[in-house]
Amino acid sequence: MKKNTILGFGVLLLLQSCVKNPLSGPDDTYAFRMPDYFPEPTYTFANNPITREGFTLGKKLFNDPLLSSDNSIACSNCHVKSVAFTDPQHRLSLGVDERAGIRNAPSIVNMAFMPEFFWDGGVNHLDFVAINAIENPLEMNEKLGHVIAKLNDDPDYPALFRQTFGIQDTITSPYFLHALSQYMLLLVSDRSKYDMVQQNKATFTAAEFAGQSVFENKCSSCHPAPLFTTYDYTNNGLDTAFEDLGRGRITEATMDQGKFKIPTLRNVALTSPYMHDGRFKTLDAVLEHYDQHMVLSPSLDPLFLQSDPPGIRLTADEKEQLKAFLQTLTDYELLKDPIF
Amino acid sequence: MNRIKIINSLLFLPLILLTGCKKEEVVDTKQPGTVEIEFDNIALINNVPIQLQLASPGSTEYPYENAMGQQFNINLLRYFISKIELTGPNGESFTDPVSAAAAGTKGYYLIDESDVNSQFVQLKDVPAGTYTKLTFTLGVDVDGVQEGAVGGILDPATNHMFWNWNSGYIAVKMEGQSDASNGGVSGTETLEGGSDHGIAYHVGGWKDIPNSAFVYNNKRMSFDFDVDLKVERLEQPHVHMYFDVLKLFSGVNSVDFTGNHNIHKPIDGVPVAENMEHAFQYDHIHQ
Numbered sequence: 204m205k206k207n208t209i210l211g212f213g214v215l216l217l218l219q220s221c222v223k224n225p226l227s228g229p230d231d232t233y234a235f236r237m238p239d240y241f242p243e244p245t246y247t248f249a250n251n252p253i254t255r256e257g258f259t260l261g262k263k264l265f266n267d268p269l270l271s272s273d274n275s276i277a278c279s280n281c282h283v284k285s286v287a288f289t290d291p292q293h294r295l296s297l298g299v300d301e302r303a304g305i306r307n308a309p310s311i312v313n314m315a316f317m318p319e320f321f322w323d324g325g326v327n328h329l330d331f332v333a334i335n336a337i338e339n340p341l342e343m344n345e346k347l348g349h350v351i352a353k354l355n356d357d358p359d360y361p362a363l364f365r366q367t368f369g370i371q372d373t374i375t376s377p378y379f380l381h382a383l384s385q386y387m388l389l390l391v392s393d394r395s396k397y398d399m400v401q402q403n404k405a406t407f408t409a410a411e412f413a414g415q416s417v418f419e420n421k422c423s424s425c426h427p428a429p430l431f432t433t434y435d436y437t438n439n440g441l442d443t444a445f446e447d448l449g450r451g452r453i454t455e456a457t458m459d460q461g462k463f464k465i466p467t468l469r470n471v472a473l474t475s476p477y478m479h480d481g482r483f484k485t486l487d488a489v490l491e492h493y494d495q496h497m498v499l500s501p502s503l504d505p506l507f508l509q510s511d512p513p514g515i516r517l518t519a520d521e522k523e524q525l526k527a528f529l530q531t532l533t534d535y536e537l538l539k540d541p542i543f
Numbered sequence: 544m545n546r547i548k549i550i551n552s553l554l555f556l557p558l559i560l561l562t563g564c565k566k567e568e569v570v571d572t573k574q575p576g577t578v579e580i581e582f583d584n585i586a587l588i589n590n591v592p593i594q595l596q597l598a599s600p601g602s603t604e605y606p607y608e609n610a611m612g613q614q615f616n617i618n619l620l621r622y623f624i625s626k627i628e629l630t631g632p633n634g635e636s637f638t639d640p641v642s643a644a645a646a647g648t649k650g651y652y653l654i655d656e657s658d659v660n661s662q663f664v665q666l667k668d669v670p671a672g673t674y675t676k677l678t679f680t681l682g683v684d685v686d687g688v689q690e691g692a693v694g695g696i697l698d699p700a701t702n703h704m705f706w707n708w709n710s711g712y713i714a715v716k717m718e719g720q721s722d723a724s725n726g727g728v729s730g731t732e733t734l735e736g737g738s739d740h741g742i743a744y745h746v747g748g749w750k751d752i753p754n755s756a757f758v759y760n761n762k763r764m765s766f767d768f769d770v771d772l773k774v775e776r777l778e779q780p781h782v783h784m785y786f787d788v789l790k791l792f793s794g795v796n797s798v799d800f801t802g803n804h805n806i807h808k809p810i811d812g813v814p815v816a817e818n819m820e821h822a823f824q825y826d827h828i829h830q
Contacts, residue, residue, distance in 0.1 A: 247691050250644060330691035331710040334699060338707050347700040347707075368645070376700035377645035380692035453709060454755035455810060 232542060233258050235315065238393050240401060240429050244315040246329055246388055251381040253388060256367040261386030262543070264379070269357070270350055271343035278336065278383075281308040284543055287470035287534070288312060288390065294481035304342060305447055307481030309466055310474050312392035312537065318434050322463045322479045325453045329387065330380040351376050390543065392469045393429075394536035401429070407531065414528025417521045424506060431468035431532065437504045438462045440497030440513060441478060449479065451502075461502045469532050486529060490522045573671030574776035578629065580664045580677070580784060582654045583826070584620060587787040592826075595620065595656055595788060598719065600733040603740075605721065610793035613800045615721035615742060618733035620656040620788060622715040623704065625687070626763075627652075627666060628678040629772070635672035643687050648695035651683060653702060654786075674772040677782060681819060682714030682761030685749050703732055706747070709808065713747040714761050715819055717791060723800035730807055742800055744791065746816050748809025758809045760816035766825040773830060781829040790822035791815050 233255040235248065251257075264270065268277045282288040290308035306322055320326040326335055337343045337350055354360040354374050364374045367382065399405035407415065418426075425439075426432055436450040438461045445451070451460035463479045477483040483492065497507055497514040507513040517525070537543070585592040586607055596606060598616035605614035627639040627650070641650030655661045687697055688711050697712070699705035704713045718733045720740045728734050728741035748760035772780050792798035796814035806812050 247689070250690055250693075325709045326707075327688065327710050328691045331699075331707065334705070334707040334710075351700050370646075375645075375694050376698050377692035377694040381645060384691070454752060454757065456755045459755070 233389070235388060235391070237315075237391055238398060238402065238429075241393065242316055242430070245318050246315045246384070248388075251330070251384060253385045254367070256363075257382055257385040258389055258542075260363050260367050261382040261384070263363075264383055265386050269353055270337055270345065272345045276343055278333070281342075282311050285538060286473045287392070287538065289474045291475065294476050304339070306479050307476060310470060311387055312390045312469060312534070313430055313467060314387045315391065316430055319464070323450050323453045324436060324464055329384050330377070333380055333383045347376055351379060354379065386543075390537070392534040392537050395469065395534040396531040397428075398534075400531070408527065410524050410527040411531050414524035414526070417517075417525050418528050421515050421517070421521075422525075425465045425504075426468050431471075432465045434464060436462040436464055438500060438502040439493070440500070440503050440507055441482070441492070443498050443500050445500075447479065458502055461500055468529060470534055470538075472530050472533050473538075486526055487522070490517055490525060493517065494522070575668045575670050576774040576776050576778050576780075578666040578669050578674075578772065578774060579779060579781045580627070580666065581781060582624065582662045582664065582784050582786055584654070584656050584662070584786045584788060586789050587785070588789075592785060592787075597656055600718075600720075601738065602720065603722075607789060609721075609789070609800065610797040611723075611799055613721050613723035615719050615723075615800065617656075617717060617719040617788060619716065619718040621704065621717075622654050622681060622786075623683050623712060624652045624654060624664065624679050624681060625650060625683055626678075626680045627664070629666070629669060629674040630676045630678070631672050631674040631771075633673065635670065635674055637666070637669045637674070639666055641686070643690055643693040643695075643697055645692065645694050648687075648693055648697050651687065651696050653696045653704065669774045671775050672773075674774060675768050676765055677768070677784075677825070678763065678765040680761055680763045681823075682747060683712035683749065684761055687712065688749055706745075706807075711747060711749045711809075713745045715744070715746045715791070715815070717744045717788070718742070721800040721804075724804045725801070728805045742804040744804075744806045744812070744815050746806060746812035746819065748812065748816070756808055756810040758813055758816075760809055760812050762816065762820035764820050764823060766823070768825060768828055770828055770830075772828055778830065783826045783828070785824040785826050787822050787824065791818055794818040794821045 233253060235253055265278045268274050270277060281290045283291060288311045294307060295304050309322065314329050317329070320329065320332045321335070326332050334347050337345045337347055351374055361374060364370060364378055368378045370378060396405055400407055425435070425437065436459065442461060445461040448460045450462040451457070472486065475484055477489050483489050493515045494517045495514065497512070499513060503513060507515065510516055584595040586595060595617065598604060598618055600618045602616055605616050607616065608614050626641055629637040639650045642648065643651070652664050653661060683697065687693070692699070696702060699707070704716060706713060718731050719742050720738060721742050722740050724740045724742050726739040726741055728738060728743040731741065731743045734741035734743065746760055748758045750757050751759040772782065774780060792815070795817040798814055798818070803811060806815065
């Protein structure tokens with residue numbers, strides 16, 4: 204009895220230290236960790252505790268084209284590890300039969316902290332995101348029920364799900380969705396140079412430091428540290444009329460037409476092309492947009508109207524400094540990490 | 544794995560102890576019983592309840608008529624009932640436990656016209672006593688949606704009641720056909736392939752965002768019994784409820800099949816949602 208209690212507490216202590224201390228030993232590779240300056244996660248971990256087996260199964264699923272209707276496309280085709288889990292090739296993502304989607308694939312790091320998913324926020328929980336990707340005719344063009352049937356017919360998956368989740372019978376969708384979430388949840392991007400500076404393990408160069416203060420003055424009301432987004436929906440002046448209504452497609456409110464979820468800027472140096480439709484290839488083009496090319500529309504964020512013409516004026520120096528700062532948000536450790 | 548089991552048993556130990564104590568203190572000799580609620584789907588025509596008949600998709604036989612005199616048939620009818628409660632005059636109260644997890648759900652019931660068994664809901668462990676009122680929610684509320692992927696009756700891969708583009712569960716799903724409709728329905732189970740006269744009413748919505756297409760369309764409703772429902776150990780009382788499908792289209796709002804008959808989002812479902820709480824009716828109790 205006594206032994207058990209000690210063991211039990213040991214596990215508890217282990218779990219707690221995992222959350223707080225990002226460098227606590229080799230045993231917590233598959234524990235959810237984050238630095239203390241990150242906000243509370245939004246994910247419902249109590250319903251889906253991360254385990255080594257669950258994460259590994261999620262990784263296998265994430266890379267498996269079995270999830271698409273013609274077994275041709277995996278999640279990892281559009282969310283490519285080397286570029287922070289975005290799609291470097293396609294302005295608009297390409298699904299089965301080379302069908303072009305309507306939007307650019309966003310990075311899927313730090314999903315544990317996101318309150319609503321997709322550029323328009325239509326999905327309220329990470330577990331449900333995969334259903335959308337699978338059932339979208341422009342992406343994987345499959346039916347969730349059919350994917351589950353394919354998994355049950357597979358020579359390997361049924362045993363893997365039984366081992367992972369301790370289930371007795373056939374694979375059901377919540378376990379499949381939980382495994383995918385476990386993989387994505389551990390994609391916490393917190394090892395960039397910016398983070399090392401926060402943790403007093405590195406220092407900014409003069410240009411990076413100058414860039415940080417330009418950023419804090421001109422960008423951080425929408426892209427605040429540490430996640431570099433408020434997750435709000437707003438319009439940063441890309442268009443006068445909207446082919447894609449964005450948030451307005453979900454809420455149907457006129458004032459939401461042309462608003463999109465503010466994207467994170469973590470790893471932004473690698474996540475080209477930029478914006479919901481991938482219209483800008485380079486960060487220079489993005490900064491030019493904020494400086495010179497913003498256009499008016501009814502839902503344009505009022506912050507940009509403080510300047511005339513609307514936008515955020517940036518000098519050539521400020522642009523270089525901003526770019527230097529944005530480079531510090533690249534998390535090479537995450538992208539090199541062999542567990543992903 | 545082993546460690547987790549140890550924690551579990553440690554956690555349960557005090558519970559077992561506690562419940563153990565409680566039982567000895569209880570003096571009431573009456574034991575809890577089971578109550579069955581039948582959700583009987585009907586069409587009330589000239590005040591006579593007619594058993595619902597599902598038509599095969601594409602059939603042009605129209606047994607029903609809406610308030611605007613438009614004839615129609617029904618291929619599919621399904622709805623979620625949750626959070627059932629029974630209450631009595633002397634403080635009797637029973638709340639059907641509700642939970643949702645990957646391993647399964649409790650307290651959510653999917654009533655499906657094509658599956659007779661689904662129309663009988665068994666409430667177990669109802670404390671002995673007299674009950675005079677039934678309360679339940681039509682639809683799945685926030686607690687069934689915010690917890691992520693769950694299994695059982697809420698499994699989105701099998702229940703066909705989940706909106707993936709705008710996550711949440713449909714409360715009432717009805718598909719059928721009427722000559723008044725000029726077709727063009729989408730996202731249906733029974734009418735895919737371009738039915739010329741299809742009607743599809745997928746009504747739901749679990750959150751309210753002012754001035755937006757998000758509206759709360761689930762309905763909580765109560766029914767008083769005309770006689771006492773007595774629960775004791777060996778009794779199996781049965782509550783017979785009617786769901787009158789014709790009332791989906793009349794009452795608060797007269798629904799016109801020549802108008803929008805392809806309903807797939809909360810805001811468009813409001814007229815039917817306002818009607819649907821009046822579609823249920825308490826009929827009788829067998830003791």
